[in-house]
Amino acid sequence: MRMGEGSMEENIRYEARQLCLKLSEQGDAQSRDIADSLTVSVANIICSMVFGKRYDYDDVKFVELTKIINKQVAKYGSSQLMTVFSFLRFMPGVNSSNRILVECIDEVHAFLRQEITKHRETLDNENPRDFIDLLLTEQQTQEHTDCFTEDNIVWIIQDLFVAGMGTTANTLRWGLLYIVLCPEEQQKVQAELDSVLGTDHDVPTLAHRSQPPYTEATIMEIQRIRAIAPLSGPHAPNEDTTFRGYDIPAGTQVLPNLWSAHMDPEFWPDPEKFDPRRFLDSDGKVITRPESFMPFSTGRRVCLGEQLAKMELFLLFSSLLKHFTLKLPEGAAPPSTDGCMGITLVPPRVNMCITKR
Template identity: 85%
Template sequence: MFSALLSEVSIRTIAVFLVIFLTLLVFFKRRKNLPPSPSGSWPVVGHLLALGRAPHLKLTEWRKQYGDVYTVRMGMEDVVVLNGYRAIKEALVDYKDAFSSRPNVYVLNLVSGFGKEIAISKFNQAYLEKRKFAYSALRQLGVRIGPGSMEENIRDEARQLCLKLSEQGDAQPRDITDNLTVSVANIICSMVFGKRYDYDDEKFLELSKIVNKLVASVGSSQLMTVFPFLRFIPGVNSTNRILLECIEDVHEFLRQEITKHRETLDNENPRDFIDLILTELQTQEKTDCFTEENIVWMIQDLFVAGIETTITTLRWGLLYMVLCPEEQQKVQAELDSVLGTDHDVPTLANRSQLPYTEATIMEIQRIRAIVPLSAPHAPNEDTTFRGYDIPAGTQVFPNLWSANMDPEFWPDPEKFDPRRFLDSDGKVVTRPESFLPFSAGRRVCLGEQLAKMELFLLFSSLLKHFTFKLPDGAAVPSTDGIMGFTLVPPIVNMCITKR
């Protein structure tokens, strides 16, 4: 009996050790002919400790030693990093057939409904159809230059923003983030819901709150991105629970709006994005591309991507204006010379007349890439790139920061200098190399055109009507940024003086 028991224990022990051995073999076996990897990778955590809280900076630093293409260990996975304009363009544009998909990353899958939206879904026929519809819908709703464009909606929000700042007075320094959030969120609301909200509307405040909470939850889920099994560990899985709750709250709000739209839908006269997608749902044969559930995820995509990124860019812009008052004065002088004493907000037709203003916005986007590491790409199939073998599904990170801050293209890259984007005749350089604020290739930002319209009209309106500066004696704010969902600037209380 004892012998039998010993035998059973031995068999179990051997089985356990065998399982552990095979697991370790799978996790730690390095694939052959991957790009070189920096030293200092630790078991289980890989290079995470070395990457720290500013991974874009460390990855850019490693470029000097390991080249434009190398591999890092994120936890127990190999991740290929692309550095510099040439490598990123080669992969995302020249090799677009190979690098246009997305990897399986739990948190990204979670916030995308496992491929039900657009930005994070795999590259397949469903993705192509959803993106084609969204692009067409945005153009139909006015995300274009010319008559019937979104320009007037954006200008209306710019007027409301300037009016609100004027009403608040200039007695006390204050942070402008909440005001920017209302303006940008209302632009998305007018496009998606067909209406804007007052600043103190309870429904609007509720939507803003849950979207902000969702964005913050994604930003705080980075550890779970690398170690998805943490969602099963009691006591440390609160991040996953909060993220799920945020998604459900956003979806509940959106479902209510969709229900209201369905009750008053006129297929011949669509009012907004919801109407267009409901009409599409009725006219299309039932496919995986357009379902009731997909509608909610696609609209969430517009809110999460369309609000946070624009607000963050504007916040960086105003921070650099208070840090570089001489540049602020140049922009204001140009605005005054073109617009004169007109108290209205600028138009898109003014853009060609305001090259220094346009160049300043481009320099803001360059010097602080709000998404330093683009959303991860992945090859659909085993791919050879620059002599290295990259297996299908491998995470590939384009390090956009390394392109936007490359001293080969941008001398003294930490210096804020809009003249980088002006040619010898003082005109804007329209397609500068190594400038990738919206990424590149097939997964380039769907909202690029809208973002450009918003940034120009809101930024130029603010500087036309106000001067921004730090309070006397205030400490100089840091420009390092804080990594989360985006690279955000610190909260800065500014003196906002009406011009």
């Protein structure tokens, strides 16, 4: 996660270049939805870490895999009722979400097992190439391999994709949606990036991250106004707890309501208004730890991918706005900002006119 050569920064910057190249090749003659391209970009960043390689934007098999993972995440949300009332799994019609979820998981696992098999055939324990190699090497050193099986490895890798792909891609999609709805904010970000990067046609680096405060504040406002995981992940107290007068027995499942924190008018006046200035102090500097802002949850089980996600959001978002201007097609109705709730809050698909700057 460090900066510079040989780090994840270089993989993210490479993917940002490929995304900008892909959008440039498509031209700006007509409006289009770039949700799939954003998803492939973010998925490729995970792939570079896990598989040691990336996939082309036109790779039919890989694009289909990303769609299956997105469907899987959506079905996690609609099948949650069955985790509470397990008998619903046996009710025809009602259990369709669970059946589709299982099918998606099986397809993703089949893809991952193929990659694991390829890695095992060419494994060099002294020179691990990626995360799969590290897992396979670790598996060989375990005294009790029944605790670290290939099934475990498959689920670990799937968790990286499920947790790290849709969350970041959908945050970027929310960001572009609000940018086209608020063109004055887009202009402010672009002017700031131009002042920092000048005429450099390459993508930004993490060294630039502290220099454009309005850009960083805009990303934070995107995360606030549409918390990508409104109910975070399930937690449970280790011991009997009392919170604000409520008794919570040990082991009780607790869902932190991050949406409530991000939309609390006591901390965020007019919370439905998109306003990056919320995250700037009187000197124009970024407020690094504002109250009632926790896009990656909080506490000891805060999101493990927070640092990687912040790197991705800055590098991909700033690269897109440095190289392109985005707007809605002439006469198009403003898209809804309600979103669709599953495990994550997914924005609507939006056709945009994307013009090279």
